[in-house]
Amino acid sequence: MGQDEKARKKSTELVVGVELAAVLPTDAKPWYRTRHLLLLNLALLMPLLSASAIGFDGSMMNGLQTLSQWRDYFDKPSGAVLGAMNAIFPVGKIVAVVPTAWLADRFGRKTPIWIGLLGLIGSTAIQASSHTVAQFIVGRFLMGFFTAFIGQPSPILIAELAYPTHRAKMTALYQTFFYCGSTLAAWSTYGSFRIHSTWSWRVPSVLQGAIPLIQLLGFVFVPESPRWLLANGKTSQAREILTKWHAGGDKTSVLVAYEMDQIATTVKLEQQARESSSYMDLVRTRPNQHRTLIAFIVGFFAQWNGASVVSYYLTMVLNTVGITKTSEQSLINGLLQIWNWIAAVVAGALMVDRLGRRTLFLTSVAGMLVSYIIWTALTARFVATLDEAMGRTVVAFIFIYYFFYDIAWAPLLVAYPVEIFEFGLRARGVAVMYGSTFAGLIIGQFVNPIAMGQIGWRYYIVFDCILAMLFVVIWFLFPETKGRTLEEIAEVFDGKSRKVGDVEADLKMPDSVSEQVEHVQGGSQKA
Known part of the structure; x- marks a missing residue:
């Protein structure tokens, strides 16, 4: 065995563990030159795109709020009304959490995805054809409801189907595809704001159904778990x-x-x-309590680490620092989504095997905390001086903040909870993560616009405190899982003898x- 081959074997052992490395093909070519692995990864693009369908919504709602045509058509929604228009989307998702998990366990990982894709295409038609606030809200509720049917089982299917040496990267890449959808939405609203009719916002709404349609056509080639x-x-x-x-x-x-x-x-x-599995199994033993607590923390604080303020209310954030033109706000939204996607893939998903999950989480939160404190201080300074250059600097630190957010929360939001739960509880564990995510999102959708309107930049101080607390929690609660198969990760929580x-x-x-x-x-x- 040559030195190069020994080094490659050692590198593989660090990623997947000694036992799995021992059974891998010794003459393996790169996956893109191995026909069955290339076809497998192409097939997995279909469930990966589920995150894009979810990402489209947040960026689209950000974009619509910059359009005077949309604001005027719906009588300039603000405060509680604007919060309701945004919050109804995760309300729909949280309603669907339990039935989606049941379907995924009872009828297979693919069944709820088929239902979700068909439902999303129909919901898009309702939202895009809205003539009243009530119809728009109903459409968004249904969009949220059926989004859960594709978003919840897709990462589980990826984790259970991916090639062993690709599993960590593929599951980490899942949430980065959120930015594929958000980028499409941001630039579609940027391109349509010049249309002087309701089609300026109906076009992005129609495009929200494009990704589910592509998935519907390609999902027939995806095998079951x-x-x-x-x-x-x-x-x-x-x-x-x-x-x-x-x-x-x-x-x-x-x-x-x-x-x-x-x-x-x-x-x-x-x-x-266990003769039968239930949600109570999530808290019956100390290892499962540990897993469930991690799933809840990852889900809830993905929305309460400061990111949701920008994700759904970028317009209000930019208004705070004097950037009020529709063209500038739309352009910043579009550039931010591209930046997020690059950071999430290059600095996040592709690093999970090399740096590990725990390191990425700690680095992410530390960087977010520092940049958020500077962001808060600069915004306060702008309000006091109305210095235009200071406002531009705030935008730069928003991009820096999102770089640190993207190296962990984008790739690991779903990937980490998926791998820490054993098979029998995986769908329910992911349901806990999504449930806490949606709960945090719903609360934030109502609270954020009201708080931003009432106390402005001072609201950022809340997230400075949350991020400091979150770093301590992750330090003590989040174990490392790299170098193990899905089955072997149980050892981290249950001990060597499971x-x-x-x-x-x-x-x-x-x-x-x-x-x-x-x-x-x-x-x-x-x-």
């Missing part, structure tokens, strides 16, 4: 999917044997521990697979 299939007695189908998509059709693949054994052992362990209820098992490589690995490695060394 092999973990769900195996857990529901469809072992042969699970093996066929892993063989086709992870091993390129090689029925003797050691990797597939290892994956099947790990999944089967985990599922059997969980099924022996225990669920009164059932205990040690998830080590089985002897049969170990013998195959030794045979393959021995053959390769002789060659």
